[in-house]
Amino acid sequence: ATVTKxxxxxxxxxxxxxxxxxxxxxxxxxxxxxxxxxxxEHLRLLxxxxxxxxxxxxxxxxxxxxxxxxxxHNEHERFEKQVEIIRHRLVVWxxxxxxxxxxxxxxxxxxxxxxxxxxxxxxxELISGGNIRFEEGNxxxxxxxxxxxxxxxxxxxxxxxxxxITGIKIHCITRLFNRPKKLQFDHNLDFVLEExxxxxxxxxxxxxxxxxxxxxxxxxxxxxxxxxxxxxxxSISEHGFPSVDLYKQLGQxxxxxxxxxxAV
Numbered sequence: 001a002t003v004t005k006x007x008x009x010x011x012x013x014x015x016x017x018x019x020x021x022x023x024x025x026x027x028x029x030x031x032x033x034x035x036x037x038x039x040x041e042h043l044r045l046l047x048x049x050x051x052x053x054x055x056x057x058x059x060x061x062x063x064x065x066x067x068x069x070x071x072x073h074n075e076h077e078r079f080e081k082q083v084e085i086i087r088h089r090l091v092v093w094x095x096x097x098x099x100x101x102x103x104x105x106x107x108x109x110x111x112x113x114x115x116x117x118x119x120x121x122x123x124x125e126l127i128s129g130g131n132i133r134f135e136e137g138n139x140x141x142x143x144x145x146x147x148x149x150x151x152x153x154x155x156x157x158x159x160x161x162x163x164x165i166t167g168i169k170i171h172c173i174t175r176l177f178n179r180p181k182k183l184q185f186d187h188n189l190d191f192v193l194e195e196x197x198x199x200x201x202x203x204x205x206x207x208x209x210x211x212x213x214x215x216x217x218x219x220x221x222x223x224x225x226x227x228x229x230x231x232x233x234x235s236i237s238e239h240g241f242p243s244v245d246l247y248k249q250l251g252q253x254x255x256x257x258x259x260x261x262x263a264v
Contacts, residue, residue, distance in 0.1 A: 003129075010126040014119065021115040028111065032104045039097040046090050053083050120234050132237050133177040147173050150211060151262065159263045168262075178237055212258040214241075 056079055121134045137144030148170050155168050214236075231242060241256050248254040 006130065007126065010122055014122050017115065017118055017122065021111065024111055025108065028104065028107060032100065035100050036097060039093050039100070042093045043090065043097070046086050046093070050083060050086050050090070053079055053086070117234070124234055124238055128238075131177075131179040135175045135177065137173045137175055143175060144173055147175075154213070154260065154262050156261065156263050174233075176233065176237060210260060212260055213262065215257040215259055 125133050137147070139145065151168070151170060157166055160166070244254045244256065247256070
C-alpha cells in the first residue's frame, strides 16, 4: 500500500510539473506575440511606404519631364534618399524583431531544460523509493542561508576581477538527500573516529570536516558530450562520480576534481 501511494504521489507530481510548464510556455508565447506587435506594425507601414515611393520613381518619363520643366530637377534623387532612409529604419526594426525571436528561443530552451531536469529528478526519486530526494530551498530555510554564506565566503573577487566580475548572486540552491551515501559516510567516519583513543584528536578530526566543490571542465559541459551524461547531479546521485579511467580516456587529469574555492 505504501509503494502504491508513493507511485500515485510521484505520478501526480509529474502531471503537475507537465501542466505548470505547459502554462509557462503558453505565457511565454503570448509575451512573444505582444512584444513583436510593435516592430511588426512598424515594418508593415515602412514596407508599404517604400512600395509607394518606388511607384513614384517609376512614373512615366513624360510626367517626370513635365515636373522637371517646372523646376524640380532633384525630385528623383530626393525619392531615392527617402527610400534609403526608410530601408535603414527597416533594418533597425528587423534587428529588433530578430533579437526578440532569439530571446524567445533562449528562454524556451532554458524552460525545456528545466522541465527535463525536474522530470528526471522526480523519476529518480520514484526509482529510489524516496531514498534520494531533491529539495528547493528558500531564504526562510536555515540550511539555505548556511549554503549561501558558504558560497559567498568562497568567492574571491581579486581572482575574477580580470573578467570584470566583482561578485556573485545566488538565485537557487537545491539540497540533495541521499540516504545510502549518508549512511556510508557516517559509517566510514565512525570507523575513523573509533581508531582514535584521544578525544582531543577526535574533536579535531570532526572540526576539520570540509565542504568541497565538485568541478568539471566548462568546455565539456554540453548535452551532446559523452562526459555530460556522467557529471549531472542526477547521474552522480544515482551512480556516483565518474571513474578516473573515464577522465583519462577523455584526455583530462586522471582524478576527480574537488576544490574548496569557487576559483577552480
